[in-house]
Amino acid sequence: MKINALLDVNVVAHETEDEVAVLLELTAPPAPVDAARRQASFQVVLDRSGSMNGRPLEGAKKALVELVRRLEPTDNFGLVTFDHSADVVVPAGPLTDKDAVVNLIEAVHSGGSTDLSSGYMRGLREIRRVAGASGGTVLIISDGHVNAGLQKVEDFQSLTAKAYGDGILTSTLGYGRGYDETLLAAIARSGSGNHVFAENPDAAAAAIAAEADGLLNKVAQAVALTVKFEPSVQFLRLYNDLPGHQIGDGTVMIELGDLYSEEHRVLLLKFKVPAMSALGLAKIASLELAYVELPTLVEHVATIPISVNVVPGDAAAGRVPHPTVRTEMLFQEAQQTKRKASEAFEMGDRATAKQNLGQTRQFLTDALTIAKDGARANIEAELSEVDRMDAMADAVETTVMSKLTRESYHLGTAKRGRDFPPSSFKGEADKTE
Incomplete structure (x- = not known):
């Protein structure tokens, strides 16, 4: 694992309180060329409520059949469907008879109301039977709002966080225009997974394939960053929307989830540094x-130790923030206004x-003015995406815009640095209310 830490300022004035931002860049190693891939475990929890009837359900089934065809016979696959209750369609286990599994998937039909909690808990029980030490992924596919069983966001967050503690990552796919993006995004966040929006069957198939890509190319799991502060140093902010827990005095643990081969991830932290009287290098x-x-x-x-150089006030007066860190701070401020x-x-x-x-665009424009050449293309692409969203905002339903912007926020902060397929909103600009 390649790890690099950059500070926005590495000198602080002595006897003066200050704030220091730290940019952490991670690059996962490539998958071993000559090593056999470990058995993968993939559990799907599929909404089959009445609103999924027709093209949505048929598209999801087709995508799952393609997924089954792609997995190895030794990989574990399971399918639980839910409406007002949960059904185990394909018990989790090795794909020794793919044709039989395909037949079971194709026989799924739509039902009644939406009890996501029953489907998710049943899916967890299935994958826990087979996942073993290498863990696995649960993918929730839903097109609606929960109207039975557990309905509070915090209840689902507790379930998915506990599952992640057991090595099981939870991702969510919001299908169509009616699902609850707040709930599904929160589930993915606490489960350290991905949240994507799929407007149509083709987009759903691409999202399911991307989730499988991550699972099959996984090289690191249970990635966690523990931040330990020196006395009097305070943790002001984690810019990325990732689960974090205080595990002791001056100690915070941040969950990053799993990393796939050669994946790049970026985290941004900010500390409050107390006034220090001693000159010279000081660990914070x-x-x-x-x-x-x-x-x-x-x-x-x-x-990795994080240190600053304590210097006289006049020596610190002329410091210039590191452009790479400052660019990322502006990028993350843009993500916060995008969430709003x-x-x-x-x-x-x-x-x-x-x-x-408009505020999002301004933050990105400011970032572009100081970005180094290597970061400019990413900022420009983000600006283009925001411009397209703004152009769509007057013509497309607000319910759709909410889902597009929430997906974009998730990719820009929780999974910052990871390469993803093109966003679902491309091609939506011509659709009107």
């Missing part, structure tokens, strides 16, 4: 990255949402 924190390497299941721990836009769209407040998109 240490970052400890722990993960389990696949396929060997060997655990690795790498520690999503929330406004969800409430049907189109005017406020457009104002938030």
